[in-house]
Amino acid sequence: MRLRGKTAIITGASSGIGEAAARRFAREGANVILSGRRVNLLDGLAEDIRANGRLAEYIAGDVTNPEHFPALTELALATTGRLDIAFNNAGIMGEETPVEDMSAENWMSVISTNLTSAFYAAKSQIPALKSQSGGSLIFTSSFVGHAIGLPGMGAYAASKAGLIGLVQVLAVELGASGIRVNALLPGGTRTGMLASGAEAAIASLHALKRMADPEEIASAALFLASDESRFMTGSAMTVDGGNSITKS
């Protein structure tokens, strides 16, 4: 019960890594505030979590909408009186296109979903964390744009690298307030984000020669959310099956 009595916001909770983290955080005692656009998936997940005795509420909304994050924070405060953790995890890959052929619409869509949303998230979450003298902010970045340049992923790589810069600044701005801020960098993970049929090629990029299950990334998010990582802030934590050190 590493998160007993804590309240966590989790974005991208309707599937994949976010869904696995919501289930895991709740099993560890957290009450969870869920975000995504697919309302039926959020509803089913919240039902499952409530059936196991934790509070679970959700707002179906778009992370590119500046009003979505204040609404999530207000829901956390209204239902549980606190906010301790935010796993800002929602993201999209966008078009796989070389930069010279990439549409400006794709660039803007990926940057606003993956990076500008993090700015909105932090702005709304920081005052709530400050008011109770601390907490943990986690942003899902990627091995793409950190250790590896993958062709066709210019917007995605830029957005995920940008998150690491934002995390470093937030960590120094908020450290004295007891707020820790870290980036989580998963390797290839079996979720709906990756095209089916690409598994063997993606697995080969990793030293472990396999992809992760979402639960393995959720375990790392739990570590960053919990007091077990209490001396970690400003980190870009790879959980990548050795992807970043593999050249063969």
Ligand SMILES: NC(=O)c1ccc[n+]([C@@H]2O[C@H](COP(=O)([O-])OP(=O)(O)OC[C@H]3O[C@@H](n4cnc5c(N)ncnc54)[C@H](OP(=O)(O)O)[C@@H]3O)[C@@H](O)[C@H]2O)c1
């Ligand atoms: N899978 C990988 O190999 C991998 C590797 C490194 C990093 N990541 C990162 O991990 C995070 C989670 O991805 P995943 O692999 O778990 O894929 P996923 O199953 O496709 O999950 C993406 C989540 O983001 C939400 N989302 C996307 N756009 C949104 C928007 N505009 N507004 C609100 N929610 C939005 C989706 O919810 P709705 O569709 O319901 O809105 C969904 O819950 C992403 O940031 C991704 O970049 C993934």
